[in-house]
Amino acid sequence: MTVRRSALPAAAALLLCTTLAGSAIPAQAAAAGDSLPAVTARAETAPLHDDDQGGNADADDPAIWRNAAAPDRSLVIATAKEGGLRVYDLDARQVQSLPAPAPAAPDDAPGRFNNVDLVHGTALAGARSDLAVVSDRGHDRLRVYRIDRDNPAGPLTDVTDPQAAPIFSTSQEEINEQDTAYGLATWTDPATRRSYALVSRNNRTTVALLELVARTGGTVGYRTVRTLDLPAAFRLPDGTSWAPCGEPGELPQVEGMVVDPANGTLYAGQEDVGIWRLRADLTGTPVLVDKVREYGVPAAYDEESDECAPTAPDPGHGGEHLAADVEGLTLLTEADGDGYVLASSQGDDTFALYDRETADDNEYEAGFRVAASALVDGSEECDGAAVLNAPLGRRYPQGLLVVQDGEDTPSADGRDATGFKFVDLAQVMDAVED
Template identity: 55%
Template structure:
């Protein structure tokens, strides 16, 4: 098996295993600007250019999704891999497609089911828009236990829940019709689109939670899942705001560029279930590590390359014009920092992060202060194109049918072959043994 070059390794600096606990009431509404610039284990670690990186080849892919009227406005975003407890070869890939809803596939990429996103409640209101998906296993729903696909509906500012049938391989909506908005109070506020965005689930001591980020803001919310009359509901129990501005080593202050009123948002998230640690990718900043219950002090474990560069928003183009490079950025992640997933297998495990700006994936150790190990690309193979501008990703560390060593599924933001000017996305299925990592 291939391994990453030894030059990619850096010396780790161990951190305490336990984060300091802080009550929710003691947390400031907006944290101070001064946070650790970056985890010591990842300061200045070398990185190869994207073209020099080793490549992982996919073995299968899901059907194309087209973000236009003819394609049902389907735009792929985030996958989850549900492991079938009865027969692992009959596991499922569940993927969000924004206004296109939710798609369910087998391990060959074949489409098995489509679930539409909810319609807009009123003429001028936003329709459902499924952004991220994650899983909860063994949730008690009445007199039975079910596995759930949990989805962030950014169009409706809600969470939605789908029970997975291991026999029929189908999903059924079990969302309580009275679920509240996650972050807003009125439909008018929901229509402003500062809504539920990124999502990660967490199971702790028999309780199930969803960690949710807010679009265009730095807020994270912790929602506890509850059962009511055979349906699944939730209540928000705690929130925490990550920084929106940062003090730089040269004494300056940096605010990531965005439209007026927008703050640097978080989307990609994952909880290390063995350590109760949340990793959250703030797209224009980097990856944060913090306790899953949103107490304690967040640590910025790695920065994007653009960190500290003062770009300027141009209202005519609705884009940020790059500013002068000031040497404060990281080495591995090109904004946006996106999908996060954890490999729990032998050797301590890995944290994988999508570096969307250069279409690569960065790899860190799971333990300690998450030492950077190296990066790779998902390239073409067996007549399947590679992955570009990847958003969500998920990996499973156990045999799944044909995938004897596990499976990595990643979003492809520019699927080919192209079909005219239609925006084309899908998901690539990569056997774990194809991923060029240390074993």
């Protein structure tokens, strides 16, 4: 999820999120969200639709690309699932639309773009370039795009290695089951200058470390370095075992991820569990930084309603600041280099901030929400967000926050919609620091 820091010292990244069907919002979680400070959006994109009336685009995850030569001409690159990629200017106007790849065969899964992240100043694509890297859940692959704001054909050009192999699957049949590439975070190792993508797997606890590799003709491929499986079940303080409720056969997946480049630490959001801290090279032992409120609550899945419902009272083993799902994780970096790990708390439509001055003490610091104004509605059921703490010209001189809205204002014809909201980062910083 997710955005990334620019080459400037103050640049940073922020957010992402996704909905688990059937999740319920506890009353105490909603009340906690209402008590947090609110920020409002300045602009919004045109609504996207995913329905039976011809729409196949569902807003998910944004990334902010800063044009160092002309900050006013910076871009927001966002995934639209089966609708592919959308590229917006700073007025939230669409400047490019790229389709997701077609299915391998008529009955196979179509391309489905889930998360996007950026790699800056890489020589991978034949010349030193910025890249947008996308997880294609539909085909279980990464897609890579070179960014050139001055290209008359559009700022993004597909440079994916045509021979790129599936990440987790061994056959098209497995790909069609969609236990495929899901969450995404990029990372460049400062010691080696090698660039990587960390990719999670849908319906599984697996995270893979992929090295991005230059191929002939200026294309970009990848190779798997190693994988890691986070726990699927947990020992509670009373000695019992607990596993998050879900559909039969589905394990508690990870989506939101971010790497702190200052120390090579990966933060990974296991949606129904909490936030993990571990090494970005996937070695060592993961540490659970914070838990969702629902952690440890017994629940059962009902096939008819497609929902999980508690089967016993809350035993009180969960956290206080996150309501499942925990989705977007990113870094909010301040001018002095300090800042926060920022997590999207989807269950109560809020964001939680954790101290990142020391990697072994991520103390909760504050929270906020993105609320409606007289002109633009707020963000609910966020599927992704991003922040860049760097000047972006006259529109956003102190930086920009972009959040996905999973419940955009319905169209005039009543169609459900999703979209992205653009928020002046100065509002967020004021809310965080008050």
